[in-house]
Amino acid sequence: MPTTTEKQTITVALIGNPNTGKSTLFSGLVGVHQHVGNYPGVTVEKKTGQLVFAGRRFELIDLPGLYSLAARSRDEMVVVDVLLGRQRDVAAVDAIVCIVDASNLRRNMYLISQVLELGLPTVLAVNMLDVAENRGIRLDLACLERQLGIPVVPIQANRRTGLSELKTVIARLTAVPTTDSARLAPSSVTPLPECFEREAAQLEADLNDGESVANHWLPRSLARRLLLDASGYLQETLLGSGDGRWKQRLQAARERLAAADCPIPAIETSARYAWVQQVLNGVIVEPSRYKTTVTDRIDRVLTGRFWGTLVFAAVMLLMFQLVFVWAGPATELIQAGTEATGEWISAHIAEGALRSLLVDGIVGGVGGILQFLPQIFVLFAFLAVLEDCGYMARTAYLMDHLLVRVGLSGKSFIPLLSSFACAVPGVMATRVIENERDRLTTILVAPLLTCSARLPIYTLLISAFIPDMGFFAWLNLPGASLFWWITLQGLTLAGLYLLGIVAAVAFAMLFKRTLLRGQTPPFVMELPSYKWPSLRTVVFRMAERGWLFLRCAGTLILAVSILVWAALYYPHDSSLSHQEQQRQSFLGQAGQLIEPAVKPLGWDWRIGCAVLASLPAREIVVATMGVMYHMDDDAEAGDERWSERLRTVTWDGTKRPVFSVPVALSIMVFFALCAQCAGTLAVIRRETNSWRWPAFTFTYMTALAYVAAFVTYQVGTWLSC
Amino acid sequence: MKYPRTTKVIPLRQLPPGESAVIARVLGHPDHVHRLEEFGLRGGIKIEMFRAGNPCIVRLAGNKICLRADDLLHVLVEPIAA
Structure with missing residues (x-):
């Protein structure tokens, strides 16, 4: 018999279906005292919060929203582990709060049936009673409480009513500490048939037999899930x-059950729904016909082929407008701030390694990360609004018929769309995709889509080398005056975007047919009722994700920036000229070493260096090229415009210019397809929980970029001859 | 609850928008059928076609569910005579 020393903190788990207001209830209970992290080893969000009431400390765990405890997806596995006390970093659960949507009670009760089997003190919080009433559903909660045998508390999570009653019940349920022996009580109720229960009892006995698999007692509930799973x-x-x-x-037990007319997994749903029917008997009165709701009226427009697509296009346009245009002033402010800081340091610290490290390594690196923050925050805020109001699920519905042709589902749409701003939030957003193979495919192709970090190099090279003239005039076609607005420069930029999209589509199809082939589970998704987004939820989510971006991508970009700085600075010989110093630095040596490899792409060793230096982030290539082609001794060159300067650069020891249209195109194509972004690789590592996938992403994208740049340069040179 | 039923069983995708039906059977891989059942899409349940096509949107007890059936998963329904 284990000793029952009273625990300092009482652990309460919050569980429920998605879209039941679970997170709202969680925030309502714990306020700002919450912590968001990850369960170790898996990419499932772990949300915990502290609260004190009735003179005791409680730790509330907000479990991921799910429909069932069948351990198939990552979310489900974590929840099963937490509830069975198998999750390493979570204390054994003392009580469970189940939240259900009153307007969808039948389906919600399925999960409750699974939870009640655990035999832990449980309270049912019934949310959205107003929605149910609107739909003409009448509920007798007192009757439900009698038939369920656990406390039932009506709440209104968004208006924070019923929360104090809920707390009182939680305090009452946990007044007597849950002992380990109570956790292991063998006879918790179950709706599963007797023959199943006999097998479960036998399995429980076997598990805890002499040849025991664990050093503690494994409960009946675990045996049941083992059989069902x-x-x-x-x-x-x-x-x-x-x-x-x-x-x-286990196989033998399942076969015996199938022979006894208890086939797994079918027996679970039939037994549980029969139980739900029994428990809700006399509790629920449903209207004979559900009337049309506001959500139905909105959906008639928003899921329609014509108006739905039109509104969708407008929403996407608004998102790009917000991310690229309205975040602009903040981005410029941060860039100006970075430059000013660099100049201030240059003015106050004597020339040397320290100054160079501070200015070029740290301030440059931090500035590079910070300038993306406004865009990232705007993007996260916009996505949070879409998610909270319920439109997100509709975009998945609308885009599903397109993505299914690639082998993905509509759920991949938002992650891929976000990647046009930045692949890091895109990869982070793949968590909504339950199917592992779809999720991985989305992660692998997301970095191919043109993110905003590619724009600096595109605009620089396009304005320098692509003629500023109409496409029709260039081809000497008639109608040049009419189509003046179709310019070569614009077409080049559009072509680069298209290149990213085509590559992403092609590789998604390739991965789904080879590496990640497998049976795709059915695509089912709930379309939640529309509601006004809550400012609180949106701000919370934006801050959460923004912080994650900084911590995950930021630290690595900074570290690699410092490494690149050191490679360009050392070995240092101050007697040498700027150019000579570059040539003999580690990075310069590396650039000369790889020159034979990059020559077929039309690049000299300096471009090779700039590409190597842009490993932490693509946009660094612009700054590094600035450093590499800087002409110290020419005082006037400093005032020249960037693009003009690039055109005058020649191959070492010759008068042949380095840059030409094919070279510029080859560099742009390389950057369109390469994986030069430490932040993306770091977030892929985090989201796939292994170095294998970031390594794979880097390898395949670099190979692809190299081949494409090679073809571009060779074909371009041949055409211009 | 009993609904006046026709005796005809048709695939869900043939159910016209606005029409109601009772799910007769869900056929497919047992795991996939199980998943649909957990979502509430199971035999004996009344649904209403909201938006036809693949994926389609059905109304189920006032809630909406988006579902894409494929060659491996069939939802058979009995239309309810209006």
Whole structure:
């Protein structure tokens, strides 16, 4: 018998279906005292909050929203582990708060049936009673409480009513500490049939037998889930692959059950829904016909082929407008601030390694990250609004028929769209995709889409080398005066965007057919009712994601920036001229070493250096090229415009200019397709939880970029001959 | 609850918008059928076609669910005579 020393903090888990107002209830209960992190080893968000009431400390865990405890997706696995006390960094759960949507009680109760089997003190919080009433659903909560045998509390999470009653019930439920022996009570109720329960009891006994698989008692609820979970996740994590003895034993048990007319997994849904029917008998009165709601009226427009697509296009346009235009002034302010800081340091610190490190390495690196913050925050805020008001699910519906042709589903749309601003939030947004293979494919192709960091190099090279003239005039076609607005420069930029999209589509198809082939589960998704977005939720989510971006991408970009700075600065010989110093630096040596490899692309060793130096982030290439081609001894050159300066650069020891249209195109095509972004690679590592996928992304994208740049230069040179 | 039913069983995709039906059977891989059942799409449940096509949107007890069936998953329904 374990000793029952009273725990300092009582752990309460909050569980429910998605779109039930779970996060709103969580925020309502804990306020700002919340912490967002990750469960170790998996990319599932871990949200915890502290609260004190009735003289005791409570830790509330906001579990991911889900429809079932069948451990198939990452979310479901984590929830099962937390509830069964198997999650390493979470204390054993003392009580459970289940939140249900009153307007969708039947389906919500399915999960409740699974939760009640755990035998832990549980309270049911019934939310959205107003929505149910609007739909003409009448509920008798007192009757529900009697038939369920657990406390039932009506709440209105968005208006924060019923929260104090809920707290009182939680305090009452946990007044007597949950002992370990109570957690392991073998006879918690279950709606599953007797023959199943017999197998579960036998399995429980086997599990805890002499040849025990764990050093503590494994409860009946675990045995049940082990039997039901045909996907093999629990079996593998709990029993290991071993000698296959457990696999055989489970398989035999399932076969016996199938023979006894209890086929797995079908028996679970039929038994649970029968239980739901019984529990809700006399509790719920539904209208014979559901009337048309406001959401239905909005959906009639927003999911329609014509108006739906039109509104969708307008929303996307607004998003790009916000990200690229309205975030502009803030970005410029940060750039100006970075420059001013660099100049201030230059003026106050004597020339030397320290000054160079501060100005070129740190301030340059930090500035490079910070200038993307306004865009990232605007993007996150916009996405949070779309998500909170319910439109996000509609975009997935609208885009599904396009993405299904690539082998993905509508859920990949928002991550891919975000990648046009920055691949980091794009990769972060893939968490909504439950199917692992779809998610991984989306992650792998997202960096191919043209992000805003590619724009500086595009605008620089396009304005310098692509003639500023109409496309029709260039081809000597008639109608040049009519189509003056179709310019060569504009077409080049559009072509580069298109190149990214085509590459992403092609590689998504390729990955789904080769590397990530497999059976795709059905695409089912709830379309939640529309509601006004809550400012609180939007600000919270924006701050959360923004901080994650800074921590994840920022630190690595800074670290690599410092490394690149050191490679360009050392070995240092102050007696040498600027150019000579560059040539003999580590980076310069590396550039000369790879010159034979980049020559077929039309690049000299300085471009090679700039590309190497842009490993932390693509936009660095512009600054590095500035450093590489800086003409110290020419005082007037400093005032010349960038693009004009580039045109005068020649190959070492010759008068042949380095840059030409094919070279400029080859550099741009390379940057359109390469993976020169430490932030993206870091976030892929974080989201896939291994170095394998970022390494793969880097390899395939670099190879692709190299080949494409090679073809561009060679074909371009041949054409211009 | 009993609804007046026709005896005809048709695939869900043939149900015209605005019409109601009772799900007769969901056919497919047991895991996929299980998943749909967890979503509330199971035999005996009344649904209404909101937006036809693939994916389609159905109304289920006042809520909306978007579903894309494929060659491996079939939802068979019995239309309710209006």
